[in-house]
Amino acid sequence: MKQRPKNRKTMKAHIKVYLLPVLFLICLQVSAQTIRNTNVKTTTKSVAKSNTQTNKKVQTFSKKVPSSKVTYKTKQKKVASVRNVPNKTKISYQGQNYYYANNRYYTQSRGSYIVIAPKVGFKIKTLPSNYVRVNYNTYNYYNAQGVFYVQTNNVYEVVDPEIGTLVYELPDDSxxxxxxxxxxxxxxxxxxERVKVNDKRAYEVVGIIDME
Known part of the structure; x- marks a missing residue:
């Protein structure tokens, strides 16, 4: 009967010996988990910030920009004109005569032929030979000398490109x-707007001037 108190004391001592390391290990795991969670949150924020900087877009307008807001750097518009256009083809659209030759369109004025871009809606059966394919989203454009076409049935129609469309060259008279x-x-x-795509210079469509 006298041994029981001694055994209880021994058992309590053993319990303390086993419990202390276990509690210590639990504390270490909790601390490690807290540190890992903090690191994950910090890393996530850093990646999000990095992505924001990488995906930063150029300024764009809501499609149409009033002509009154546009100021040209030169007082007079660049005009490319010639006295004669050999082997030209005459095309009429909405009361205006176009003359096509050398992959360009001309209009006649005061005895000279002036280079002009055809209006939206203008249609031709054969593309100019110097066209370049331009893909943007689900749109397939044909760009020839700064003019965008889309294929409709068996003709090619002049259109305004979507905001965000990229080209790598502009006409000399831009x-x-x-x-x-x-x-x-x-x-x-x-x-x-001039931008860089994979360290290469490009031009992104940001708006269309409203001439009305």
Whole structure:
């Protein structure tokens, strides 16, 4: 009967010996888990910030930009004109005569032929030979000398490109313009902003000038 108190004391001592390491290990696991969670949150925030910087887009407008907001850098518009256009083909659209030759369209004025971009809706059966395919989202464009076409049935129709469409060259007679203090490029009433794509210079469509 006298041994029972001694055994109880021994059991309590053994329990303390076993419990202390277990509690210590639990504390270590909780601390490690807290550190891992903190690191995961920090890493996630860093990646999100990095993605935001990478995906930063150029300024775009709501499709149409009033012509009153557009200021041209040069006082006079660049005009390419010639006295004669050999082997030209005459095409009429909405009361206006176009003359096509050398992959360009001309209009006649005061005895000269002036290079002009055909209006939206203008249709031809054969594309100019210098066209380039341009794909954007679900759109397949044909770009020839700054003019965008889409194929409709058996003809090619001039259209305004979607905002975000990229090209890698602009016509020589494109113009530099300023809108709200920012510089852009314009050709055939299409506004472009110069950007870099894979370290290569490109031009992104950011708006269309509304001439009305």
């Amino acid at each position: 113009e530099k313009v300023v809108i709200d203090g920012e510089r852009y490029y314009e050709y055939a009433n299409i506004l472009y």
